[in-house]
Amino acid sequence: MLDLKDFIRDIPDFPKEGILFKDITPLWQDPAAFRQAIDTLIDRFKDERVEIIIGAEARGFIIGAPMAYQLGTGLIPVRKPGKLPYKTISASYDLEYGTDSLEMHVDAVSPGQRVLIVDDLLATGGTAKALVELVEKAGAKVIGIAFLVELTFLYGRDKLEGYEVFSLMQY
Amino acid sequence: MLDLKDFIRDIPDFPKEGILFKDITPLWQDPAAFRQAIDTLIDRFKDERVEIIIGAEARGFIIGAPMAYQLGTGLIPVRKPGKLPYKTISASYDLEYGTDSLEMHVDAVSPGQRVLIVDDLLATGGTAKALVELVEKAGAKVIGIAFLVELTFLYGRDKLEGYEVFSLMQY
Numbered sequence: 184m185l186d187l188k189d190f191i192r193d194i195p196d197f198p199k200e201g202i203l204f205k206d207i208t209p210l211w212q213d214p215a216a217f218r219q220a221i222d223t224l225i226d227r228f229k230d231e232r233v234e235i236i237i238g239a240e241a242r243g244f245i246i247g248a249p250m251a252y253q254l255g256t257g258l259i260p261v262r263k264p265g266k267l268p269y270k271t272i273s274a275s276y277d278l279e280y281g282t283d284s285l286e287m288h289v290d291a292v293s294p295g296q297r298v299l300i301v302d303d304l305l306a307t308g309g310t311a312k313a314l315v316e317l318v319e320k321a322g323a324k325v326i327g328i329a330f331l332v333e334l335t336f337l338y339g340r341d342k343l344e345g346y347e348v349f350s351l352m353q354y
Numbered sequence: 355m356l357d358l359k360d361f362i363r364d365i366p367d368f369p370k371e372g373i374l375f376k377d378i379t380p381l382w383q384d385p386a387a388f389r390q391a392i393d394t395l396i397d398r399f400k401d402e403r404v405e406i407i408i409g410a411e412a413r414g415f416i417i418g419a420p421m422a423y424q425l426g427t428g429l430i431p432v433r434k435p436g437k438l439p440y441k442t443i444s445a446s447y448d449l450e451y452g453t454d455s456l457e458m459h460v461d462a463v464s465p466g467q468r469v470l471i472v473d474d475l476l477a478t479g480g481t482a483k484a485l486v487e488l489v490e491k492a493g494a495k496v497i498g499i500a501f502l503v504e505l506t507f508l509y510g511r512d513k514l515e516g517y518e519v520f521s522l523m524q525y
Contacts, residue, residue: 192440194439194440197439198436198439204439206439206440208430208431208438208439208440208459208462211419211422211428211429211430211431212406212428212429212430212462213428214422214426214427214428217422217423217428217429218423218426221423235383238416240412241411241412241415241431241433241437242415242431244412244413244415244416244419245409245415245419245429245431246419248382248415248416248417248419248420249419249420249422249423249424251382251385251388251420252388252389252392252420252423252424253420253423255385255389256385257382257383257384257385257388258382258383258388258416259379259382259383260379260382260412260413260416262412265369266412267379268365268368268369268375268377268379269363269365269377269379288379291379291383
């Protein structure tokens with residue numbers, strides 16, 4: 184087994200000064216690391232009868248799409264406002280200054296469906312909380328939330344209490 | 355075999371009046387259609403010794419990531435300006451009014467590497483041409499360009515002459 188942290192690159196001062204950004208692109212670039220990451224996430228949820236996977240724009244698609252392919256489920260893209268062409272429902276989340284929101288097609292998930300939410304990074308948990316809200320607004324059930332990387336010092340997990348949260352790497 | 359066109363939804367007047375948008379989300383949402391689409395694209399290129407796959411933000415990730423996973427290659431994300439954290443190279447392309455550009459990490463592909471470019475839609479071909487330019491700037495070789503949907507009436511294929519262009523569905 185590879186140590187996947189060997190494929191995470193620290194970028195100082197991105198997107199702004201004082202932030203140490205965890206760049207995941209070297210992991211996606213390496214065939215063995217990419218496969219191991221996806222397979223380990225799948226392994227954690229393969230017995231949970233996942234019916235659909237939801238990925239958040241844009242990096243969440245890179246994890247969610249191969250998981251959906253391999254698990255034999257569909258993939259639902261959740262996107263920034265105005266990007267999805269059909270009727271949508273939305274949920275907002277707090278930014279450092281102000282708020283932002285995410286949209287999902289109104290017919291993307293069905294009531295009662297078992298949904299796995301995936302994203303690349305768990306930071307403050309704001310985006311993940313909005314994803315949970317979208318799924319539940321649609322009447323579906325969040326059976327888990329999976330991340331590649333968790334920044335534990337930001338306590339995002341606290342915002343997701345009561346849900347099954349799994350991350351591959353913690354910092 | 356499913357008729358994948360059954361999973362493409364027409365959205366009139368999106369993103370603006372007079373445009374009939376081909377919404378691919380129902381295809382991603384359906385497990386069998388999603389798998390068939392990815393597998394058919396893979397099948398076309400599986401004997402071409404693909405070494406790395408490049409996908410364009412954001413919908414290209416949904417096709418490129420499972421193809422990379424299944425073919426056993428890495429995935430390189432090409433993104434809008436300012437999104438990638440490390441040093442980048444860029445290529446611009448024309449919009450109806452003005453220009454836009456795409457960025458790729460400077461160390462994403464290696465000289466001589468055999469690259470497959472993937473995106474969801476071939477329209478005017480501007481984005482695909484910029485992707486080709488990025489790959490060739492890095493000294494790598496474009497062995498093919500794969501799309502889910504091709505809008506043949508926009509003649510994007512003409513901009514990609516000399517390259518192996520493959521699309522699953524044509525309108």
